[in-house]
Amino acid sequence: MDITDQLMLRLPEYLNSQGIHLDSNGFALCPLHDDKKSKSFHLITSSGSKIWHCFGCGQSGSIFTLANQLEGLPMKGAEFHEITLPTLAKRMGLKYVPKAISQADSNKGQLRELFNFIRKELVIDERVQKFAENRALPENILKRFGIGRVTDYVQLKRKLSRNFGDDILKKAAVLHDELFVDRILFTLFDDFGSPIGFAGRIDVDTPETPRAKYVNSITNPFYDKSKHLYNMHFAKKFDDVFVVEGQIDTLRLVISGMQNVVAVGGSALTDDHIRQLAKFKKITLALDGDAAGLTKMDKIRERLKNSTCILIPDGMDPDSYVRNYGVDSFKRLDELDDLSWQIVRDEYYQPAKSAEGYVQKIADSSPIYHTDYLRRLAKASGVEYFRLKDGLNAILNERAWDKFNTIMKSKDKIGSLSVQVSLNKQE
Structure with a gap:
């Protein structure tokens, strides 16, 4: 055996x-x-x-x-x-x-071992516990996703130097003071679930400083921010996927029973991200409703026809929405059709754009969607809802009157034709 x-x-x-x-x-x-x-x-x-x-x-x-x-x-x-x-x-x-x-495989193995080594050095101390408590993250999630803190960076560097050669440390590009000092660390995994880097964020107990709120590992042989999607090692097992912005959004949905979630992680959307998402049968975008999030959603919708998006109300993100209303409510959020998406998108891209063209498009749609479309358009354009509704009703009434006149003209033609036929018979 x-x-x-x-x-x-x-x-x-x-x-x-x-x-x-x-x-x-x-x-x-x-x-x-x-x-x-x-x-x-x-x-x-x-x-x-x-x-x-x-x-x-x-x-x-x-x-x-x-x-x-x-x-x-x-x-x-x-x-x-x-x-x-x-x-x-x-x-x-x-x-x-x-x-x-081989030596090449040996080097790769040592790199893997190094990232595992650092992951095991992450501590769930009082600050991490406070961070997790504020965000309702249970301890089993912290352990499963490798979330913790380096409490003594100087000591960590000594351990790494004792256990790994300088060439391996250089290739891994892990000795990065800005990343490891005074931050909560999230382990980043490859598609097979092996650690390949870390994402660090300033926690709530840290006083405001000029430092960046988020810092990721420097590019190494296994990790490239422009190619990485957080939680892909779990999500890849599913046919459908939800795309969110950050790690906390992902963890909130995972805790709530949704494993098929990936995060872009605050980076610009790249062709490599698009290629990875293209493997799924359906892609639901639940990115932040700001200009950056809408830009990413627009790019994905343009490239991947099997994608749709949901707009989380009141400026919330998936984490805050699920914590307030539950995952079942999140799953019931309406997917935006093409017209709703255009209206929402233009709220940021063209806030002063005339609403007239959209009212014409709304008039072409099913009446059951009119109220929702008008509310979205009112928010996006700054035009009062009732003014938009009056405009829509005017268009619908005009179309109804035109249709009535067309029908009446047709009847008049038929009536004239009938009279003519009758006179011909009498002759």
Whole structure:
């Protein structure tokens, strides 16, 4: 039996090492979503190996998929053999000798190991707990997504220098004072769930300073901000995806049971982002309703015909909306059709634009949408709702009168023709 098969049987021991305690029926609280009391996580013995399934969030897999999601241990390539297998084997008391690998693969493996090393150094201290409390982020989410703080950056640099060579540290581009000092860090993952960098933000307890509120890792062999979508390693399993702005928006929806969410992360939308999103059958855009968010949505809608968007009311973002009204209400938000989108978009792009053209378009639409369209147009154009409604009614009345006249003219022609036919018969 090779090491992979041996580890497949050690899932119960791995669960214990992660603080996941099974009851007598093999059920436990799921560490992958906000499972407070249902015990939806279940251990299953199948075909001589042990797997897991959660009846709450619907996820399932082996010891390797769980280690990937909880710890970011790689599941594929040289990193799997150089990092994941030795790590789990050592923890389970098994012997494992990695196969010889090339220098290039060895360097990649060391880079992966370095990012994992830093992730494990992140501390959930009082400041992180306060940050999480203010945003209603449970501790299991902090651990699952690698969120924490470097409490002693000088000591971290010493540890990195002792454990990794200068060439690896240079390639990883991680010794970045502005990122690690006095910030809450969010681990960034690749599509396979392996750490590849970090995003740092000033937390609420930090006094106002000239420093940037958000800072990301410098580009390295695995991470490029212009290509990265946060949470893609989970969302890629689904046919549909929601696109939001930031990490907190993503986490709020994940906590609420929506795993198919990715975040652009505050960066400009690139062709690489578009290519990744094109893999999904349906794309729902729920970006911030400011000019930058609308620009991104406009670009995606133009490039991807399978995309639609929802406009979150009252200037809220997905995080604040779900916390106030719940995820079910969020899911029921209306998707904007083309005309609604044009009206909303022009509120920012062309605020002084005449409303007349849109009233003509609204008159062409189904009456059931007229009220919604007029309200959106009133907000976008600054023209009072009732003035717009009077204009719409005038157009509809004019069209009705024109239609009536057309019908009457047709009847007159038919009547004249009938009289002419009758006279011809008499002759």
